Amino acid sequence: MQTAKKLSFQVAAIWLLAIVLFTGCTKEYVNTPDSGNTPPPPSGNKKLSKIEYDGGSYESIQYNTNGTVSKITNHIDYGSGTPDHTIYSFMYTGTVLSEVRGDDGITFKYTYANQKVVKTEIYAAGGNLVAYYEYSYTNGKLFRTDGHTRLGGSTTIKLSFRYENEYFNNGNLKKMTIYYRDPSTGLLEKSSEYVLIDYDAKRNTTALFENNPYLPMETFIPNNPLSEQHYDMNGMLEATVTHVYTYDADGNPLTRKTTTKYTGLPDEIENTRFYY
Numbered sequence: 001m002q003t004a005k006k007l008s009f010q011v012a013a014i015w016l017l018a019i020v021l022f023t024g025c026t027k028e029y030v031n032t033p034d035s036g037n038t039p040p041p042p043s044g045n046k047k048l049s050k051i052e053y054d055g056g057s058y059e060s061i062q063y064n065t066n067g068t069v070s071k072i073t074n075h076i077d078y079g080s081g082t083p084d085h086t087i088y089s090f091m092y093t094g095t096v097l098s099e100v101r102g103d104d105g106i107t108f109k110y111t112y113a114n115q116k117v118v119k120t121e122i123y124a125a126g127g128n129l130v131a132y133y134e135y136s137y138t139n140g141k142l143f144r145t146d147g148h149t150r151l152g153g154s155t156t157i158k159l160s161f162r163y164e165n166e167y168f169n170n171g172n173l174k175k176m177t178i179y180y181r182d183p184s185t186g187l188l189e190k191s192s193e194y195v196l197i198d199y200d201a202k203r204n205t206t207a208l209f210e211n212n213p214y215l216p217m218e219t220f221i222p223n224n225p226l227s228e229q230h231y232d233m234n235g236m237l238e239a240t241v242t243h244v245y246t247y248d249a250d251g252n253p254l255t256r257k258t259t260t261k262y263t264g265l266p267d268e269i270e271n272t273r274f275y276y
Contacts (some may be wrong), residue, residue, distance in 0.1 A: 046252055048205045050275040096243055099217040108213055120213050141167050172199050172221050188245055193231040199223040202251045224253055
């Protein structure tokens with residue numbers, strides 16, 4: 001599910017976890033990617049209840065008594081004009097998520113194999129299929145996402161983009177490579193790469209919700225990323241991103257300050273707050 005900072009549930013949006021990564025403050029030590037450290041288990045059964053961004057945008061999460069997500073509220077404040085405010089309700093077959101229904105009429109339907117989501121279908125208000133994602137796994141980790149959408153006003157749903165993931169030995173994401181379909185050739189062409197440099201040793205509580213679309217049962221990254229590098233299609237460095245965290249007594253992130261540096265441009269700074 002895409003965060004409130006971005007347009008909710010845009011079909012071709014890139015995952016926030018690959019766009020936004022981090023450098024920690026108040027951390028006990030830096031967890032080198034292949035050190036084998038794993039995040040501590042949740043303490044006190046705390047669950048993330050809200051992600052709040054500068055400018056008034058936020059995402060809030062509600063849970064059922066069995067711990068599954070019941071609702072997510074996505075509020076996007078543009079600074080002027082009317083904010084977007086959408087509530088997504090979660091439908092289950094037993095404890096397995098089958099559908100997410102937005103009060104804007106959009107519905108997401110999930111297909112599983114071997115306890116993994118292998119397909120997410122996206123239906124517009126009125127019930128027309130407008131896009132779908134297909135997921136491939138290697139050693140239990142999400143390796144590839146193929147996004148099928150309608151491009152350029154076409155009524156035909158086609159493979160439009162692909163994300164390919166590489167991981168460190170401890171399960172943390174190492175690199176994501178993005179491909180987009182060239183409409184003139186119909187071929188997927190490399191667009192960019194996001195390379196994760198290092199992580200802290202704290203438990204990540206946010207990546208599941210900072211994802212488009214929401215993927216139940218998927219552990220994207222065990223720890224909180226500290227820094228990343230963005231490269232263009234030719235392998236040229238475009239930006240470096242670092243994140244500074246504060247944590248509660250149980251090691252859960254409370255705040256995240258993200259600094260993005262582009263060559264020759266002022267730094268971009270974004271502050272995020274987390275509630276449990």
